[in-house]
Amino acid sequence: EFPRLVLPWVRDRIDPFRFPSQTNFKIYAEQVNRARYFKMLSFGGTVSYSFRPSRSMKHTVTPLHLAFNHLQHRTATFDSIAQANPMLFHSLDDQFIPSVTYTFTYDDSWRHRRMRIWWENSFSSAGNVTSLIYAAFGKSLKEREKKFLGTPFAQFLKFSSEIRPLYYINDKQQIAGRLMAGVIWAYGNKTIAPYNEQFYVGGANSIRAFTVRSIGPGRFHPAENAAYSYVDETGDIKLEANLEYRFRIFSNLFGGNLNGALFLDAGNVWLMRKDEARPDEQFTFNKFFDNIALGTGLGIRYDLSFLVLRLDWGVALHVPYETGISKYYNIPNFKDGMGIHFAIGYPF
Missing domain, CATH: 2.20.50 (Outer Surface Protein A; domain 2)
Structure with missing residues (x-):
């Protein structure tokens, strides 16, 4: 530099x-x-x-x-x-x-x-x-x-485009948000x-109820026994929203502050072009909110000012693909709808 x-x-x-x-x-x-x-x-x-x-x-x-x-x-x-x-x-x-x-x-x-x-x-x-x-x-x-x-x-x-509003209630309480949208269009030599x-969603800095690249594109989801269930779920369009309430638990704990968080995450990715191998993968306004994965959860953060250690526990509330449950809360098994992430730094 x-x-x-x-x-x-x-x-x-x-x-x-x-x-x-x-x-x-x-x-x-x-x-x-x-x-x-x-x-x-x-x-x-x-x-x-x-x-x-x-x-x-x-x-x-x-x-x-x-x-x-x-x-x-x-x-x-x-x-x-x-x-x-x-x-x-x-x-x-x-x-x-x-x-x-x-x-x-x-x-x-x-x-x-x-x-x-x-x-x-x-x-x-x-x-x-x-x-x-x-x-x-x-x-x-x-x-x-x-x-x-x-x-x-x-x-x-x-x-x-990504926007992050941060509202300070006081020095010990804040409300943080994030809205993110992205699109990529390949053409010519490589379509x-x-x-x-x-783009992808899921993981420690995204929708924390899900592992990385485990949602989308669209309503598509590989079968449980599919060999490519991990490497397959990326897209050309991304929409994501996050809301987090941050609060102080203990101050000056061994030289740092112990903070807590309650969060709500939502989003998905889609494809621009049709892919026969991945049905229901394209973006559509039809049942738009049903196509959005939703998760909530809580976390703790140990803030040393120069380093933040973070542990988040996410709980899935809705997945965009078919699970056999017609209600909005369509998680077949509560245990399978959890994500635990250890990370360094705040998610946004």
Whole structure:
């Protein structure tokens, strides 16, 4: 990180802008190992520029984000899944992902008012510059499986918006909320978005009554004996809402504060395109609220100011798929509708 704009055409160390700015260079490598299914390596790098025209607003431009996804290993079980669900396979195959991203963040927490707002909007475009370069060398834009360095590159548009209101009742009680929406549209060279760019719900920072990637898309849910029940539940559209009441239990307990929380989480993901292997997967306004997973629960947090240890217990109230129960509370077994999550930091 550099506390100024590092640009190739600016030779001196004087920032040409009057407001605070920052340059971030990042390289990374990540390996995902899904036991019994596949092993995938992702690596790449980014160059980002951030600047603040005011204390509450920040603009971040990432003109260069290069990522490679390489499927290192897959099992016979995964191959059988790929035959039954080609869309899943194509979201995981080798891809080059060159993208450009713009993010706007509004944060007025520094004002220390009762109502504080954090709001972030992000827009990404992947593969379009690469496609133009491809055309500049005389290649047809209609050609399928266009490649860069021997690897097909992804093309998509992605937008997400997340707002987090925080209401301070007093120093020991707060009400926190979150609304999040996102959509990704893959087209051109790749009509299926990369797996790690798709949306999901569930887990310690989402709908806490469910494990990660265990809800959706839509009303679809794999059978209990389905081999791909874990890796399958992602989507192109995401809607999520969370509400949490936070309160102090003990102050200055071994150097930190012990806090409690009561929460309500809701949301789901959907697909943009029809997938025969996953029925009822597309977004529809018909019975919209029945398509939303709902969970509640409580948690405890040990806040050391520099570190927060969190334990949440979620209880499912409604699932969007068929369970054989016609009532809104359609959880067949209370024990199976619980989620326990240990995490570091607040969920939002």
